[in-house]
Amino acid sequence: MARPRGTDGSLLASLPWTLGALALSIAPHLPYLPVWISAAFFGCALWRYIIERQRRMLPSAWFRALVALICFLGVLATYASISGVGPGSALLAIMASLKLLETRKRRDQFVLLFISVFLVMSALLREQWLWSLPYMIVSIIVIMTAWLRMSAAANETAKQSFRTGGRLLLYAAPLAIAMWIFFPRLATPFWAVPIDTSRATSGLSDTMSPGDISSLSLSSEVAFRVSFDGPVPAPRDRYWRGFILTQFNGRSWSGNKDAEVGRNATEQITARGEPVAYEVTMEATRQHYVFALDMPLEWSLPKTHMGRHQQLTRTLPIDQRVAYNAVSYPDYRVGTELSDLYRRWYSSLPDNTNPLTAELAQRMRADAGNDQAFINAVLNRFHEQEYFYTLEPPPLGNNPVDRFLFETRRGFCEHYASAFSVMMRNAGIPARIVLGYHGGEINPMGGHLIVRQSDAHAWTEVWLDGLGWRRVDPTAAVAPERIDYGASDAAFEGLAEAWGLSAPSQWLHRVSLAIDALDAKWNDFVLGYGPETQRRFMEWLGMDDPGWRKMMFTMLGLVLGLTIGVSLLLALRYRPPAKDPAAILYRRFIEKTGLEPGVGETAERFARRAIQARALSATTVESITAAYHDTRYGPGGEAAMTRLRLAVSAIA
């Protein structure tokens, strides 16, 4: 039997709320969704609303099936997959759009609301900001209101539904908080999780081609935040080691991208001096490398190893913000012996590239006499000759090192690190480039160090026999202030000067620091609440040896207790009004007489009947009646209550 396709306008009470809930839950996905899906959703929503408003016909089943097929193929073509957060959200958005076109009854909207709940969740899986929680709560309230509107009686207003939704959410909040705190967190996921990569995050690239990119972005996005257990090291010691580049093809440097385990990478390290302990909260990079202060010896991040070249990598890419503790030794030595194989590996250069550089390096090495003197000579050349530090160097073309060293003489850390390493390798000294960050800004409000993308830095490590790998930062020879103060402050001063608005931007900067402090705390305590933080919190609460069983039982106990609390609260809400004491006393009098008052019988008539039937004292009964009337209608008060009580107790 064909169902009628027209609407009768009966959804007008609930449909706008359902559409609002869907729009709210789809909004965080808009930057990621292909434009056609967003357009399809808003088009369908508007269309459906007009259909309901003007009581038109819904589109036919054939039309809907055709549109569904086209959309599904569209998603396949866009994402080449249907699993993962990206295509999943796209499919949910399409399902919502199509379901709208066949929603006829109030109950059909359940599907729409379930979809919007899933959309809210997938938005959270994609990214979590400071405003994500308040936004989620607003979405949930609107979804709950829409839900209530759907099954509300005709005489119920939207405001009542909204208030009911808010009230129920308020009751549920303590339960949710208890479950959130005590639900045991897993250290590792069950299965590999595909995370949406449709919007690239800024981070270090894993190759370096100085001269190809003609300007370095100064993104102020946070790369990671660090809280030190002790004092914060001086700016010049803040080298955040990341990725090691070892191979040069004449134009660009590259390294081993995959996570690898160096059997004796840590054993080569000899720590000296005082350790520095700290906690890093690192933003997602979708890459494997893990940042730590040069040189880390201990770290708490699981599945993380130190590979060859003393490079920290995690076997899983860092898809989400992670927090870890680490201990580093700023004063260290790495290895004292290098096999011939490795020596050749670290000194290799492609043939017939950058010939002028090769010639210069060999001449300078011969003049210097030993490796140490040669290094100093090269650094002196950068320092004393006309070399400049700039973030917008000219492009370099072929033989970039030759062109940089002899012609342009302008560049940033990558240019100097690359040129320096090529010089070293030409002189037979093993050299490698370290990509990472340098410096960072201390947030006075949070007490932590903010390391931004603009703090990205490249420096070199050279092998000296008997000393091992030594860090040499050629940029320091050109722009010592870059190393002494860090990029953030320098960039900030430059910005302020450029704008000529020193005071307001100082103020703005302070606001941004306050938000950063809040964000850092939020990350630490809420977003970063993982197995480790949970265990520490349980211990702080006083739980001995917290395991998942103990947490689970605590959680169940709390949920049970809180649910009983909610039940009692509701019982209180729906309790009948208290009987007034005068009525109770009068009832007792009636029981004492053993008579049943007739329907509509007044107190006076009942009193007369009682006096006759039970041979009671007329004065007592009359005073009961009078006192009862006084408590009811007269000025009575406490005195009348007392008279009533005495008189009732006088009857046997």
Next chain:
Amino acid sequence: MSSIQWPFPSPGKFLGSLRANAVAGVGRWARRRQGTDPATTVLRPGRVYILPTGVGFVFAIMVFAMLLGSMNYNNNLSFVLTFILIGVGFVSMHQCQRNLVGLELTFAGTEPVFAGQTLRFGIAVTNRSKSTRYGIRLMHDDAQSEMHDLRPGESRVFVLPVPTEQRGWVSLDRFGVRTLFPFELFRAWAWLHMDISGLVYPHPAEHAPEPPPTTVAHGHRQHDARGEEDFAGLRKYQVGDSPRHVAWKAFARNGQLLSKQFAGADTSSQWFDFDDVVANDTEDRLSILTRWVVNADRKQEDYGLRIPGAEFEPAHGETQRRACLETLALFDKGSGA
């Protein structure tokens, strides 16, 4: 052509009968447990039952999937979302049950109907608490009343339609009050077994023979030749008065419809006697008598009823009608059902 007969009932039928048996069994159990309720009953917590609905099951599956997802992604904000939904589930269970507890239900009466018509049981539901009760509905077997919210202190009569087939007392053995509030995740309900019933008059026969001829009740006064009596005065026109007796002149004067009254008027009274009715069985006789009563009442004629065990002197009006129809309804049935 008849369909193939399988030796076993089809799964659908089997499940259907299983369900019907279960419902009946639960009903008997509830009745045994609760006993017969007084005409005014306040719902105690112990007699409000609650079970998840289909939507509730789907919701539970969704929340479980979300929990797995949150654990897998180790995503704290989606944990928050999941736990909020779980919390809302728990809260709505209690809200659903409390929405009924403390409601006061009172039988508000029925109007008698003829067999085949729908008997409408009125149940007054009162909300004595200080909070609104949302989405309250009464139900009986497959029928249900409209859904209403009850504001604090509000009392509202819900109507339960019960189809009838036979005359006599129809008792409402059991009815329920239920709610799906707040999110239709749970259904809370209570069964009530009040000793209440409604009266069903016999079905008025469609093809009744002509009633017995009119007899003159006041034999001491003779009709005169013109069939007119002594004019006695005017009274206000009533529906059913013969147009021949309307005082048209008076109407033309002051626009008021008045009927002429005659002393010793022929009130065209008639006797309906059970034994005079020609019919196959008792039910048909009662049916025909009912038709006569209804028609005579409609015409405002005096009529009397004589059936074994009861006799009503000729009269007309609501009292007469009720008395006669009640007697016909309960003939041979005892006083109560």
